[in-house]
Amino acid sequence: MYAFYSLLVYIFYTVFKKEEEAALQGEGPDGATAQREARHVSMETWCRRKSGHTPNSAQRGLDKVTDSGGFSDDSEGLGDEEEDDDCGSDGNLGAAASTPLAAFLTFREEAEKRRGSHVLLETGAKTADSPLVAVMSHLLSFLEQYGHLQQLQQQAEEYRLQLQRHCAQHRRHLQALRASYRQRLRDKSSIISSLQETIGQQHSQGESTRPPAAAQLHRLLEALRELQGERNQLRGEVQVLHTQLEQKEQERHTRAQAFQQQIEELKMCVAEREEELARLRAETGVTDSEKRLLCLSAENESLKQGLSVTQGLLQQLSLLPSQSSAGLLKENETLRSQVQQLESSLQQRGEQLLRLERHSERSERRRDEELRHHDDRLRELQLELHKERRKEPLVKSVEVESPATLRQLVEAREQKELLADKLAGQSEKCRHLEEQLRRSDEVSANLQRKIIAYEAEIEKLRGELLKEIRHLEEQKEEAVKAAANCSKQHLQNLQEQFTALQRRLAALPPTLRSMKTDYASLRSQVRNFSDFYSTAVTEAKKQLMAVIGEMSEANKDLLQKYRKEVALRRKYHEQLVELKGNIRVLCRVKPVLKEDQHNEGQTVVVSTDPNNESAVTVLNKGKSRTFELDKVFQPQATQEEVFQEIEPLVTSCIDGYHVCIFAYGQTGSGKTYTMEGTAENPGINQRALKHLFSEIEDRKDMWTYSVTVSSVEIYNEVLRDLLSKDGEKLDIKINPDGTGQLHVPGLRLVEVKGFQHIKKILAKASRNRVTFGTQMNHHSSRSHALLTITVLGTDLTTGTKTSGKLNLVDLAGSERVWKSGAEGERLKEAQNINRSLLALGDVIQALRGRQTHVPFRNSRLTYLLQDSLGKGNKTAMVVQISTLERNIEETMCSLKFAQRVCRVELGPAARKIESASVCEQL
Numbered sequence: 001m002y003a004f005y006s007l008l009v010y011i012f013y014t015v016f017k018k019e020e021e022a023a024l025q026g027e028g029p030d031g032a033t034a035q036r037e038a039r040h041v042s043m044e045t046w047c048r049r050k051s052g053h054t055p056n057s058a059q060r061g062l063d064k065v066t067d068s069g070g071f072s073d074d075s076e077g078l079g080d081e082e083e084d085d086d087c088g089s090d091g092n093l094g095a096a097a098s099t100p101l102a103a104f105l106t107f108r109e110e111a112e113k114r115r116g117s118h119v120l121l122e123t124g125a126k127t128a129d130s131p132l133v134a135v136m137s138h139l140l141s142f143l144e145q146y147g148h149l150q151q152l153q154q155q156a157e158e159y160r161l162q163l164q165r166h167c168a169q170h171r172r173h174l175q176a177l178r179a180s181y182r183q184r185l186r187d188k189s190s191i192i193s194s195l196q197e198t199i200g201q202q203h204s205q206g207e208s209t210r211p212p213a214a215a216q217l218h219r220l221l222e223a224l225r226e227l228q229g230e231r232n233q234l235r236g237e238v239q240v241l242h243t244q245l246e247q248k249e250q251e252r253h254t255r256a257q258a259f260q261q262q263i264e265e266l267k268m269c270v271a272e273r274e275e276e277l278a279r280l281r282a283e284t285g286v287t288d289s290e291k292r293l294l295c296l297s298a299e300n301e302s303l304k305q306g307l308s309v310t311q312g313l314l315q316q317l318s319l320l321p322s323q324s325s326a327g328l329l330k331e332n333e334t335l336r337s338q339v340q341q342l343e344s345s346l347q348q349r350g351e352q353l354l355r356l357e358r359h360s361e362r363s364e365r366r367r368d369e370e371l372r373h374h375d376d377r378l379r380e381l382q383l384e385l386h387k388e389r390r391k392e393p394l395v396k397s398v399e400v401e402s403p404a405t406l407r408q409l410v411e412a413r414e415q416k417e418l419l420a421d422k423l424a425g426q427s428e429k430c431r432h433l434e435e436q437l438r439r440s441d442e443v444s445a446n447l448q449r450k451i452i453a454y455e456a457e458i459e460k461l462r463g464e465l466l467k468e469i470r471h472l473e474e475q476k477e478e479a480v481k482a483a484a485n486c487s488k489q490h491l492q493n494l495q496e497q498f499t500a501l502q503r504r505l506a507a508l509p510p511t512l513r514s515m516k517t518d519y520a521s522l523r524s525q526v527r528n529f530s531d532f533y534s535t536a537v538t539e540a541k542k543q544l545m546a547v548i549g550e551m552s553e554a555n556k557d558l559l560q561k562y563r564k565e566v567a568l569r570r571k572y573h574e575q576l577v578e579l580k581g582n583i584r585v586l587c588r589v590k591p592v593l594k595e596d597q598h599n600e601g602q603t604v605v606v607s608t609d610p611n612n613e614s615a616v617t618v619l620n621k622g623k624s625r626t627f628e629l630d631k632v633f634q635p636q637a638t639q640e641e642v643f644q645e646i647e648p649l650v651t652s653c654i655d656g657y658h659v660c661i662f663a664y665g666q667t668g669s670g671k672t673y674t675m676e677g678t679a680e681n682p683g684i685n686q687r688a689l690k691h692l693f694s695e696i697e698d699r700k701d702m703w704t705y706s707v708t709v710s711s712v713e714i715y716n717e718v719l720r721d722l723l724s725k726d727g728e729k730l731d732i733k734i735n736p737d738g739t740g741q742l743h744v745p746g747l748r749l750v751e752v753k754g755f756q757h758i759k760k761i762l763a764k765a766s767r768n769r770v771t772f773g774t775q776m777n778h779h780s781s782r783s784h785a786l787l788t789i790t791v792l793g794t795d796l797t798t799g800t801k802t803s804g805k806l807n808l809v810d811l812a813g814s815e816r817v818w819k820s821g822a823e824g825e826r827l828k829e830a831q832n833i834n835r836s837l838l839a840l841g842d843v844i845q846a847l848r849g850r851q852t853h854v855p856f857r858n859s860r861l862t863y864l865l866q867d868s869l870g871k872g873n874k875t876a877m878v879v880q881i882s883t884l885e886r887n888i889e890e891t892m893c894s895l896k897f898a899q900r901v902c903r904v905e906l907g908p909a910a911r912k913i914e915s916a917s918v919c920e921q922l
């Protein structure tokens with residue numbers, strides 16, 4: 001054992017020496033750089049460890065032995081020898097190195113002779129030549145493979161970057177391909193929709209004639225030919241893509257095969273090296289842990305090769321710029337299977353690596369124990385050597401050799417540790433490679449998923465396109481068949497109908513033929529009627545417009561005619577009034593009311609003749625007397641009938657005349673009823689004002705009017721204003737303007753705006769009037785009431801002004817004092833009333849006698865009515881009479897008074913008119 005270790009140390013030293021010399025002499029033109037580097041590394045490491053920069057346990061153990069053992073005396077000598085070895089100078093060791101094997105054999109033979117053993121000598125002679133050299137060469141080759149592994153890693157990184165770039169290009173190409181497919185699909189769908197529309201139109205038309213159908217079919221066939229041409233073009237493009245993919249697939253396959261062959265060769269080479277290394281290590285006593293490490297390195301190598309193969313495949317995959325669906329799918333499937341295999345192998349390798357790492361740790365521990373054991377053994381050997389050195393001088397050479405052997409052993413152990421470190425680094429790199437491989441697998445998986453999605457979409461689009469093309473072809477065939485059938489059937493039907501009509505026409509009698517011609521002519525006339533109608537309507541419109549124009553021109557003439565007509569009407573009206581008389585006497589007979597039936601003397605003594613409207617007959621004391629008046633109203637005469645007789649006088653007021661209308665009669669005979677009326681049945685006052693405003697409205701285009709109203713009562717010869725609140729007393733005076741007209745200072749004049757306003761004014765005046773209940777009338781009016789309406793008119797065209805006045809007088813009732821039962825104040829009222837009525841009679845008598853003096857001033861009543869009762873005015877008196885016997889005396893008096901008035905001649909009425917020039921002068 002001792003001899004074996006000595007021999008091992010010696011041979012190791014000799015090999016290093018020889019190789020260094022060969023390197024220095026430039027031996028071997030193919031001396032690899034890796035070998036030189038490896039040797040350099042080995043020597044450098046050895047020198048560094050020797051100089052104490054990285055002391056290990058073995059060195060420390062040796063130092064301990066040196067310090068504690070019996071070498072203290074020879075320590076300097078040993079140090080000198082080591083320095084000689086480093087520098088390569090001459091010395092004892094240099095002398096021994098000149099013939100080392102012979103010296104060692106001599107020493108071994110002597111030692112064996114001394115020990116009496118020859119076995120170890122023979123074994124050492126057999127193994128002293130080649131195994132260690134082979135081990136070193138394998139180690140160097142391992143280092144070379146490590147460098148190659150680094151290069152492969154760099155290539156893998158480059159491949160990965162290229163793969164990313166190619167993936168991006170492939171993605172863009174797929175997007176462009178997808179967009180082009182979609183665009184084509186849209187084009188096809190638009191073509192299909194247009195064709196479907198045309199086919200639908202053709203179907204809807206149904207009975208279209210044959211030539212248009214043939215043209216449609218021709219267009220359809222052309223469109224289908226275009227579609228087929230495009231489809232063939234697409235198929236050609238797809239075939240070209242397929243061929244390109246096949247070529248790429250073949251190239252990839254060949255490259256993969258080449259890579260596989262290289263991998264196989266490398267594997268075989270590594271396996272051979274591993275076998276040789278294992279064998280050599282077994283021969284040289286290499287431990288199991290080293291074998292495991294070598295196996296691990298081989299496995300790492302195979303993993304790297306698998307990684308390179310995968311990367312190559314991925315590169316090939318990325319180099320395919322225009323992969324079609326089939327090639328991509330196949331390639332993806334192979335890649336997926338390979339990736340799965342690699343993943344499984346990686347898992348297995350990882351598990352093996354873990355196991356090996358654990359085993360290497362255990363081996364390391366075991367190796368340390370063995371080293372400790374070797375150290376102990378070495379120490380024992382040193383002790384034995386020390387003992388033998390004391391005994392024999394030859395032992396000195398052994399003492400010289402033993403430290404060198406120990407150093408070689410330590411160096412071998414350091415080499416083992418170095419290898420273990422490298423192995424750990426390789427395992428780290430393997431893990432890093434595994435990580436990269438996993439990332440690349442993820443990238444490839446994502447890429448595969450995207451490719452699968454793209455492929456599915458492309459397949460779907462392709463399927464839809466094919467389906468639509470098939471559908472279009474089917475529709476085309478159906479359309480062709482349907483069009484052919486329809487056109488044929490329709491033609492046949494038309495021909496049959498035509499022949500049947502021809503037969504029927506031939507069979508028709510001549511009369512029907514003539515009717516047919518008449519029908520045709522009528523039809524043509526009806527067709528022409530619309531044109532005739534439109535032209536007639538346009539001509540009528542033109543004529544209408546011309547007439548309208550003429551009418552507008554003739555408007556002025558019409559206006560002038562209208563004015564002439566109005567003037568004539570007024571003239572005729574005046575003549576009529578004059579013919580009737582400017583003072584008219586009307587008699588209204590009061591009907592017998594219910595309240596009058598219970599009293600005495602209720603016999604009707606007054607009768608009227610329906611055939612003579614101006615006569616009234618009174619039966620008085622068995623004698624009948626007929627009074628002739630202007631108009632006698634029947635008891636059943638209405639308020640409207642009475643007003644119709646008054647209406648011309650009211651109109652005269654508008655024309656500028658002064659008119660006086662008063663009611664005369666005994667109390668309770670119906671004077672107030674005739675003048676004021678009731679709310680439901682108004683009298684002359686309200687109707688006259690209503691008529692006035694109606695006339696004013698009719699004349700508003702030519703005249704403008706203002707209407708003012710005043711109302712007074714004469715009670716006990718006192719004039720009171722009925723429209724003022726206080727009812728102050730008024731006086732009648734001559735107007736200071738010099739016109740000689742009467743004037744009532746302080747009298748309130750109310751301008752009337754409308755008919756509703758009139759009703760309020762009249763109601764107020766009626767409320768303010770003094771009434772009192774008498775035996776003849778429960779609401780007897782004890783005053784004379786005057787409603788004076790002044791109408792001032794202006795001709796808009798000439799400026800002529802008119803001033804009309806309408807006096808509506810409700811006289812107080814005349815009654816006999818004894819009959820009315822008046823006493824005191826009532827008696828005084830009756831006396832005043834009768835006095836005023838008598839004054840009125842005197843005035844009328846004077847007018848009748850054409851006296852120069854008319855006693856108007858005998859009473860307030862006649863004085864106030866002076867401008868309306870005199871000459872040139874118009875007067876109407878309504879005599880109210882009762883039909884009852886008990887009122888016969890009053891009736892006779894009233895009728896006699898009426899008859900006297902009837903004989904009065906007021907002469908022609910004078911219109912109160914001022915021309916515009918006179919107005920301007922005033």
Ligand SMILES: Nc1ncnc2c1ncn2[C@@H]1O[C@H](COP(=O)(O)OP(=O)(O)OP(=O)(O)O)[C@@H](O)[C@H]1O
Nearest residue numbers: 590666667668669670671672673777780781812813
């Ligand atoms: N034509 C008629 N139709 C129906 N009722 C009438 C008619 N004439 C008068 N009357 C009624 O007779 C009654 C007395 O009439 P009215 O007050 O008008 O008499 P008068 O002459 O004014 O009396 P006085 O002078 O006392 O005021 C009233 O209730 C009135 O409604």
